[in-house]
Amino acid sequence: MSKVTEVASNAKSENVEQVLLDRPTLVQVILAGGSGTRLWPVSREQFPKQLIDLVGNQTLLQATMGRMAGFSTSWDIAADPVIVCGTEHYFATYEQAREIGVNARIVVEPGRRDTAPALTLAALAARTDGRDAILIAMPADHAIADLDALHQSIEIAADYALSGKIATLGIPPDRPDTGFGYIRLGEALHDGAHRIERFVEKPAAELAAQYVESGNYWWNSGMFVVRSSVWLAMIERFQPEIHAACLQAWEHAKKADECMMPDATEFLRSPSDSIDYAVMEQIGKADSPFDGVVVPLVAGWSDLGSWDAVWQAMQKDEDGNAASGRVLFEGATATYGRSQGGRLVACVGTSNLIVVDTDDAVLVVDRSHVQDIKGLVSRIKRDKSPEADAHRKVRRPWGFYDSIDHGDRFQVKRIVVMPGARLSLQMHHHRAEHWTVVCGTALVTRGDEQFLLGENESTYIPLGIRHRLENPGRVPLQIIEVQSGTYLGEDDIVRFDDKYGRCG
Template identity: 40%
Template sequence: MTTITPVLLCGGSGTRLWPLSRKSYPKQFVPLMGEETLFQASARRLHGRGLGPDGDLGFASPLVLTNADFRFIVTEQLGLAGIDPRAVLIEPEGRNTAPAILAAASYLVASDPEAVMLVAPSDHVVPDAASFYAAVAQGLGPVREGRLVTFGIAPTHAETGYGYLELEGPVDDGAPQPLTRFVEKPDLGRAEDMLASGNFLWNAGIFMARAADMVAAFREHGPEILGPVEAALAQAKTDLGFLRLDPASWATAPDISIDYAVMEKAPNLSVVPFSGEWSDLGGWDAVWRESGPDESGVVTSQGATAIDCRDTLLRSESDRLEIVGIGLENVMAIAMNDAVLVADMSRAQDVKKAVEALKAKQSPQATAFPKDHRPWGWFESLVIGGRFQVKRIMVHPGAALSLQSHHHRSEHWIVVEGTARVTIDDEVKLVTENQSVYVPLGAVHRMENPGKVPMVLIEVQTGAYVGEDDIVRYEDVYARN
């Protein structure tokens, strides 16, 4: 049985699925298709032994690459999925896929020069796992011969949101084939021509190779990347179980994709076609297709109602907000507590323009998710006034906020679920449901959840300034600066 190490990339921003996906909490961590997140589904798919058509595949614990903001979300979601990662490498800043994949390959080579790695984005939907395993098994032959393997998706329509792979001849389903070239995202007319030709595949951005062969490819075709990445790995530091790549070395690595850096230059590249169901959910039109429209082409979430609509997606992402569409056709409408998107379905790829426009006017909705996820849980602002703010805060069992104080605000805490252990200066006490406590301006304080269930409280802040940067930390179990 061949054991493969999955390498999960999860540092993207997913702006085309705004307002649900934002820079502070992108689509891979959001339950877009059911209750499980895309990241959890990806990790589960690349987990287990005795897989493949002949039970000849097994996956080792995954290697995850992400950034510092998402590190605790990664471990929390993997824990909920029952998966223990081999390592979580922290990228100091986003430098595109080439440095990330090289860091993973170099990390694996250090312990096993023969290690086989399967690099996959963590935000794809692959409903037909059996067909995917069969494609991976097909790719192992070329990998054993020292080739780099990429996976191409058999196109089902003329898609302008994907790059393409051009083969030397017609697609031979499942069999590895030589690649002629990579093709950038086309316009509609070009996409229709490529679909009709029969020798183009969508570029899935999924790669498989021996880690040593991947490093060798960078040494030959991307030596300017090799030095900075190897230095960042050599000088990496362990932090609470994460491996932080060295920021100074990492910053000198080129910001470039694996396609441009290596794959377009490598002569030893094979393509494995995959004809099973697949989507990268690259826009709300893809979410609409993958959600299974009814006979009128309508998809609605709980909290959404469609009346006399056709080819329409209506989603409410809030249990406090009901969305109703009447007489709509070819429309997508996504409503959240702080933002609503309404657009023609054909303009799905232009949603990123909305994010750019909001950034230009400095709207927090451009990048900030309504729920601010932290290592200990999350909080959301319910009301913000000139000199006050009301928050709902959830703390995981056994978790604790930092020991801190504020220069400009005092706080009232009312526990509504569970029990809080509260520290205020020299006093420590338990606060249970329906009890409250006052934290004076300047007091050194902390809240913890000593129980076995989540603890929820309402926080009322009052003062001249209630911004998140008014925090002086004295002690933090999560080693945040």
């Protein structure tokens, strides 16, 4: 029997009080690996919805980071959350945490493997101090209006986790909805919770209506409360390949830019699976040594899984209209307007519409057809159009670039490098670059040379030459880059040295 399995078995024994005399710390785990298609064109593959301020002044990720604040409880709560995110998002995640003063422990997945491997990495990260912990796992892209109600549900769930169970927070439904998974309720427990009978995937409309009418089903919120040792025991028993791959990846992890980078080769051996499929659907089986419970959460929860859900979560005028940015309504009803690019969006006589404007795309969709956006994004990807993956302004760990113009054999970008930051030492096989400094001072490496450029000075980077751009100053460095060549894609980058761990 493995160590983690032994811990889980002890938690179910008659001596549970002795085993758990020292109550473990509560650790918030934020699962931030989403890719983002249903809220296109604001949400993109490289900049998903958790990084966007959809319903308030903070991004959804930042709001999630603050979700344990004010939790008045006898539990010891870890000050720093564990955030699991992808390689393409970790620098934005790091910056957003720093903006609100959160010293997050960021774990960077080398590839997408869904939520079960992500939670396994988080469980390993939470145990690095040698102590067990109770994980409060929650998606980074949901909205919750009533934090006190959330804290009450977590308190109940943590008590179940203390005894070796895995608890999930379920949402008593107020309407049939085909966009959510459901949980069939089992035996009622004394505090409003139920044993889990089974998980149900997103149903058709008629079946969803039957579920709600029966009163025996709650929505699956995707939030879980479980001891790290118990989760590791569960994943080892039910999904040994995931357990082995994550364990090896963690043992060979490296630290870069204040983030933990599990070994890519080992992690990518893991199957891709969700928490629901990998574990929750297994615990109710007769031969399972584990128990699961569902605790009710009535806290104004929304997964913000569509533009219609965003409209529902926002404050509205007397005609049911909601707006973000420069938006005017004239004779409009039940309309949502968003100006992401700063242009004025005017909705005249519209009804039940979603109108979203960004720098490079405009979406107009009937609110009853918002689920069709996912199919639209698939078409954009098949056409290999850039609007599916990234915005015109693309964030990088060193700053950002803004694609100003492009043609068949050229591309113009405005590049902003933050003070003290530097790009990787790199080369390109298919393009040359011209750099002109418009603000700040640039330290340029070009082949065997290294030199400074001031404002209004420029240089040329030939095709195939190793080069690097750095900002040695105290103000953001801004340059205009003109690329020319036969291929201008971002994948034409060969990195030789990179402080952000992107050479592998």
